[in-house]
Amino acid sequence: MGMMRLLMLQLLLLVVEPTPPVSPAPIRSAHSLALLRARDECGKGLTPDQRHQLDKMQFEDAPHVRQYLHCFWSRLQLWLDETGFQAQRIIQSFGGERRLNVEQALPVINGCNAKTSSRGLGAQAAVDWCFRAFVCVMSTPVGEWYKRHMSDVINGNA
Template sequence: MNHLRLEIICWSCLLIAMAVSTEAASVWKLPTAQMVYEDLEKCRQESLEEDAHTLRCLVKKLGLWTDESGYNARRIAKIFAGHNQMEELMLVVEHCNQKEQDTSHLDDWAFLAYRCATSGQFGHWVKDFMSQKEVER
């Protein structure tokens, strides 16, 4: 009987591990400026133009934010890898994320952490990234 119970537990653990790895294996893709603009428009409509809510909606859609841990610094750094400062950018994003963390006001957390992180060189990179779409129009 104990052997059967152990086997059931092992199979259950295996199934859970497979489910988790399948979810993790769903590949996150680098967003293009086009994707950002499309998601931004959807979020603006959903949030009735409220900036903080629009921003959080956008970064969630892009896979750059979770309500549990805030910004995903590694993914953000991958978007701007061409600037060859991934480690520094990750430190800035993580610092701002922790500094502004407020799980009871998620929109404000997302907005204030974004404002903190984009107050320096990273802000110029974001503007350059978004201007790619303007050139395409």
């Protein structure tokens, strides 16, 4: 009887022994999901190497980069061909004062819009303007913040 009781206890311990906790997948914010969707949609025609370069935040002056950036920012509704980057919406979309230095970001984005503005007609002028304005922003501390943030989004940390 003692041996049977011992076996029952061991069996019971096996059944109720807790399993190691499983780490849940990180919960992504709606903003991060929107960034990833825009990235995927606009990157459909890219080669794996081109996609890798963009993911590494390397934005060469090439037609595929210009098209990708215009698509990405337009899809997020943060770029309008008539007025350029929507600075206030970008700041709100990227977390506002909690995440960005608004006093720095607002004039940088608006300044790059103005400095690089294209008054030409046609879709290509808007694509070129978007690229030039983006490169301008990327050369500032706001661009450095954007690179870190996008890297976190791409790597599942935001």
